[in-house]
Amino acid sequence: MLPYKDHFDVDEGTTQKIFSFALSRGGSFCDLFFEHTILNQITMEEGIVKQGELVIAHGMGIRVVKGEGTGYAYTEETTFEKMKEAALTASAISEGKSNVGPVALAGVSFVNRYPIGEPTTGTPLKRKIAWIEDAERAAREFDPRIVKVSVSIADDLSAVQIATSDGRILRDMRPMLRFVVNVVAEMNGNRQVGTSSGGGRIGNEYFTTRMSPAEHGREAARQAILLLGAIDAPAGPMELILSHAESGVLLHETVGHPLEADFIRKGTSAYTNRIGHRVASDLVTVIDNGTIPNDRGSINFDDEGTVTSSTILIEKGILRGFMHDRISAALFAVPPTGNGRRESYKHPPAPRMTVTYLANGESDPEEILRSTRRGIFCKSFRGGEVDISNGDFVFVPVEAYLVENGRIEAPVKNLTIIGNGPDVLSKVTMVGNDLQISDGRWTCGKGQHVPVGVGLPTIKISEITVGGSEIGP
Amino acid sequence: MTTNEMKRFAERTVRRTLAAGAETSEVTVLERMEFSAEVRKGSIEKLIESVSSTIDIELSIDRRKALVSSSDLSEESVAALIAEGVELARIMDRDEFFALPDADELGTAEGDLDLFDPEAQSIPTERKIALALELERNALSLDRRIIPDGSSFSNGSKTISFANSLGFCETYRRTSHTLALSCAVEDKPENGENIGKRQSSYWYSTAIRARDLERIEEIASKAVSRTLRKIGARKPKTCEAPVVLDPETTRDFLESIAGALGGGSIYRKSSFLVDRMGTRIGSPLVTIVDDALMPGKLGSRPFDFEGVRSRRNVPIEGGILRSYLLSSYQGRKLGFKTTGNAGGVSNLYLEPGASTPREILSSVSQGLYLTALSGPGANWMTGDFSQGAQGFWIENGEPSYPVDEFTIASSFPAMLSGIVMVGNDLDWRSAIAAPTIKIERMTLSGT
Numbered sequence: 001m002l003p004y005k006d007h008f009d010v011d012e013g014t015t016q017k018i019f020s021f022a023l024s025r026g027g028s029f030c031d032l033f034f035e036h037t038i039l040n041q042i043t044m045e046e047g048i049v050k051q052g053e054l055v056i057a058h059g060m061g062i063r064v065v066k067g068e069g070t071g072y073a074y075t076e077e078t079t080f081e082k083m084k085e086a087a088l089t090a091s092a093i094s095e096g097k098s099n100v101g102p103v104a105l106a107g108v109s110f111v112n113r114y115p116i117g118e119p120t121t122g123t124p125l126k127r128k129i130a131w132i133e134d135a136e137r138a139a140r141e142f143d144p145r146i147v148k149v150s151v152s153i154a155d156d157l158s159a160v161q162i163a164t165s166d167g168r169i170l171r172d173m174r175p176m177l178r179f180v181v182n183v184v185a186e187m188n189g190n191r192q193v194g195t196s197s198g199g200g201r202i203g204n205e206y207f208t209t210r211m212s213p214a215e216h217g218r219e220a221a222r223q224a225i226l227l228l229g230a231i232d233a234p235a236g237p238m239e240l241i242l243s244h245a246e247s248g249v250l251l252h253e254t255v256g257h258p259l260e261a262d263f264i265r266k267g268t269s270a271y272t273n274r275i276g277h278r279v280a281s282d283l284v285t286v287i288d289n290g291t292i293p294n295d296r297g298s299i300n301f302d303d304e305g306t307v308t309s310s311t312i313l314i315e316k317g318i319l320r321g322f323m324h325d326r327i328s329a330a331l332f333a334v335p336p337t338g339n340g341r342r343e344s345y346k347h348p349p350a351p352r353m354t355v356t357y358l359a360n361g362e363s364d365p366e367e368i369l370r371s372t373r374r375g376i377f378c379k380s381f382r383g384g385e386v387d388i389s390n391g392d393f394v395f396v397p398v399e400a401y402l403v404e405n406g407r408i409e410a411p412v413k414n415l416t417i418i419g420n421g422p423d424v425l426s427k428v429t430m431v432g433n434d435l436q437i438s439d440g441r442w443t444c445g446k447g448q449h450v451p452v453g454v455g456l457p458t459i460k461i462s463e464i465t466v467g468g469s470e471i472g473p
Numbered sequence: 474m475t476t477n478e479m480k481r482f483a484e485r486t487v488r489r490t491l492a493a494g495a496e497t498s499e500v501t502v503l504e505r506m507e508f509s510a511e512v513r514k515g516s517i518e519k520l521i522e523s524v525s526s527t528i529d530i531e532l533s534i535d536r537r538k539a540l541v542s543s544s545d546l547s548e549e550s551v552a553a554l555i556a557e558g559v560e561l562a563r564i565m566d567r568d569e570f571f572a573l574p575d576a577d578e579l580g581t582a583e584g585d586l587d588l589f590d591p592e593a594q595s596i597p598t599e600r601k602i603a604l605a606l607e608l609e610r611n612a613l614s615l616d617r618r619i620i621p622d623g624s625s626f627s628n629g630s631k632t633i634s635f636a637n638s639l640g641f642c643e644t645y646r647r648t649s650h651t652l653a654l655s656c657a658v659e660d661k662p663e664n665g666e667n668i669g670k671r672q673s674s675y676w677y678s679t680a681i682r683a684r685d686l687e688r689i690e691e692i693a694s695k696a697v698s699r700t701l702r703k704i705g706a707r708k709p710k711t712c713e714a715p716v717v718l719d720p721e722t723t724r725d726f727l728e729s730i731a732g733a734l735g736g737g738s739i740y741r742k743s744s745f746l747v748d749r750m751g752t753r754i755g756s757p758l759v760t761i762v763d764d765a766l767m768p769g770k771l772g773s774r775p776f777d778f779e780g781v782r783s784r785r786n787v788p789i790e791g792g793i794l795r796s797y798l799l800s801s802y803q804g805r806k807l808g809f810k811t812t813g814n815a816g817g818v819s820n821l822y823l824e825p826g827a828s829t830p831r832e833i834l835s836s837v838s839q840g841l842y843l844t845a846l847s848g849p850g851a852n853w854m855t856g857d858f859s860q861g862a863q864g865f866w867i868e869n870g871e872p873s874y875p876v877d878e879f880t881i882a883s884s885f886p887a888m889l890s891g892i893v894m895v896g897n898d899l900d901w902r903s904a905i906a907a908p909t910i911k912i913e914r915m916t917l918s919g920t
Contacts, residue, residue, distance in 0.1 A: 055541075089522050269669075394847050418878055467880025
């Protein structure tokens with residue numbers, strides 16, 4: 001283990017001086033974001049532990065805000081001279097002159113959302129390798145048609161310190177565990193892939209309390225073997241049932257992104273000026289909640305020092321609020337929601353989701369299935385994408401089935417599902433009582449990569465366009 | 474660091490890695506300068522400027538491999554990093570295929586690749602901001618309905634030094650400049666439903682040299698017309714139809730092909746091109762070139778990520794699969810020599826054909842002109858293809874109305890065989906370059 005820097009060698013006096021350089025040209029606010037991250041990864045491929053990796057990211061970023069404008073600079077050398085230089089660079093967002101006296105810094109209290117049983121970072125490599133081997137063996141033994149298996153375990157630990165010119169200082173240690181199994185199944189030239197992954201801001205107890213390495217191995221193998229027997233998906237509009245947990249991807253794309261307030265303040269989102277309006281069926285209540293214990297998308301406070309909370313975005317179909325960073329919150333004169341997030345010290349924060357989910361409804365998931373005449377039932381996903389301005393979104397299922405007269409029939413492959421956000425949310429006709437948050441595997445790529453969570457109860461959408469290749473009669 | 478200091482640092486780190494117990498060592502030192510100014514509604518939205526460095530060390534002991542990297546280049550930190558790497562390598566399994574490239578493959582391509590604009594660092598910040606502002610002003614003056622969504626000027630430089638324990642040590646620099654504009658417009662359907670809908674689009678120009686950027690007037694007018702032309706888009710019928718892909722969407726398609734050609738995907742059996750070497754995989758019009766030696770192009774490089782001398786490869790020639798894109802490790806696994814593709818493609822392009830884009834559109838009586846693809850549904854591992862789409866419905870050879878909220882589906886083998894026309898309009902704004910193409914038939918899923 002490398003000596004871990006759990007604090008940054010910057011005293012209050014230095015911080016105050018850097019603030020005064022950063023605000024010397026009239027910026028209205030500034031913050032200093034320090035980060036020291038250690039990432040460990042081990043990968044097994046073709047039956048051998050092929051590569052060990054260690055990545056260290058160390059640096060600090062300075063942001064100066066003036067109105068809606070941001071000046072940003074960062075440095076990897078956290079010396080006074082380099083930080084002063086970065087502060088002066090970032091100060092250029094404003095063109096005036098200003099003398100800022102010393103700001104007294106005080107800590108902010110927050111609840112730790114990621115209590116850890118046994119930290120993964122620092123666990124002996126032999127133990128990590130044993131987990132990888134368990135998963136590999138389980139995948140291989142699942143079926144002789146599994147021809148390739150790769151498994152990796154990655155853990156990172158990020159020490160973060162934020163000091164703001166309105167006098168707050170916050171420190172956090174952010175852990176993250178991610179376990180991934182990828183397999184290829186082969187039969188008569190037909191080749192399919194299967195994936196299972198999970199984790200979160202959690203320690204080794206993940207494997208005993210949530211999902212074991214062997215279960216991940218079997219799950220990836222099951223998926224690939226299932227897809228060997230899948231038929232090409234149909235094309236055209238039909239009913240859609242989304243199974244709970246992973247299908248939250250739908251929500252992330254349809255309303256999540258368009259309700260991030262940077263798109264709202266710029267007027268490019270389809271939900272601009274729509275607060276108080278009906279934007280979905282009355283069965284739809286959408287929440288973004290960064291406080292879910294040990295979730296991949298949770299954070300104790302966001303990357304500009306706002307303590308994380310839970311925000312109701314849509315309540316029974318009515319638009320109630322947006323996800324804000326400090327800049328948009330100031331502009332809309334509302335409190336920041338704790339959604340100002342960044343990928344690393346190299347990036348200024350922007351409004352981003354944490355854990356986004358749909359509140360429970362009253363329907364029995366079985367009844368939702370039984371009520372479907374002809375449609376598609378989706379269980380897991382590769383991901384999605386949305387066009388913020390026209391509201392069109394796509395998402396791509398991995399495990400999906402045809403449904404005929406209330407019964408699950410053949411698995412289908414090669415399909416993208418497309419819809420228009422406001423239109424599809426008005427067609428949510430049933431919401432189940434089985435809300436579940438997906439295992440921690442999602443990363444959102446809006447300009448910067450940040451880990452997020454999604455969740456959903458089983459729901460039914462009365463009509464959506466299924467983009468397969470087979471045109472029916 | 475100066476380039477000479479970087480080179481010496483890389484070389485010294487190789488020696489230190491060996492002294493710490495490693496048998497092979499490869500060290501990459503990267504220094505990156507980035508600048509970006511984004512403006513919106515006449516004010517600066519974001520101003521970012523920084524210099525950053527990283528070091529990557531790949532080392533092995535008895536063919537057991539570890540990779541360590543850090544943004545902290547201080548002596549004591551690098552020493553600790555090396556010690557970690559050595560400890561990590563010892564616990565890995567032996568990979569009999571792992572070795573450094575053959576010594577005679579190492580080297581730097583001859584001649585000047587023209588990757589560096591000496592003027593990049595001397596453009597004053599005020600000038601960069603002024604360019605972004607001028608681009609936005611220009612766009613807003615074209616149509617009063619335009620909602621600005623950011624106009625930016627960004628540039629940067631990278632210095633890459635690479636050294637290995639076979640004695641190779643070289644360095645090169647590259648610059649890039651980009652002017653980009655995004656905008657939106659309100660799109661109110663006549664029936665009044667779905668209030669709030671907007672359409673958006675963008676245009677950008679990227680070049681190694683600032684003076685090679687497209688003119689501001691051109692970028693503004695393309696971004697604006699690409700946005701306005703989407704107003705009133707409707708959902709097309711579910712059908713099979715010929716599809717004309719514009720250079721941007723052909724580029725997306727090529728990017729997937731590049732993934733499928735990669736040696737890593739092949740030995741992992743995660744590519745639809747596995748077991749297809751030497752066979753016909755596309756129409757005779759399909760020739761795909763990966764050429765690292767083109768002067769002034771964004772993907773050019775004198776050597777690849779493991780120091781192998783750059784070259785020109787033709788992985789697909791007249792529809793026949795001739796080679797994969799390989800690093801030395803991937804080559805050894807598959808029984809071939811390296812193609813100089815450690816780190817991926819260089820400049821990968823579909824060789825342009827004879828037809829103008831207009832001629833290609835004219836050849837379609839009813840069909841789709843595809844201008845945008847979305848979502849992760851291009852699965853080159855299995856060959857499946859189904860993606861979200863936007864574009865125009867073609868009637869009698871002319872794009873007649875915009876279409877959106879539909880998908881197109883087929884498979885990579887069927888699409889490659891179905892390419893019946895290739896345009897002459899190769900677009901070089903990125904390292905993967907493509908012209909307009911026409912695919913005989915794909916499935917559209919809409920109403």
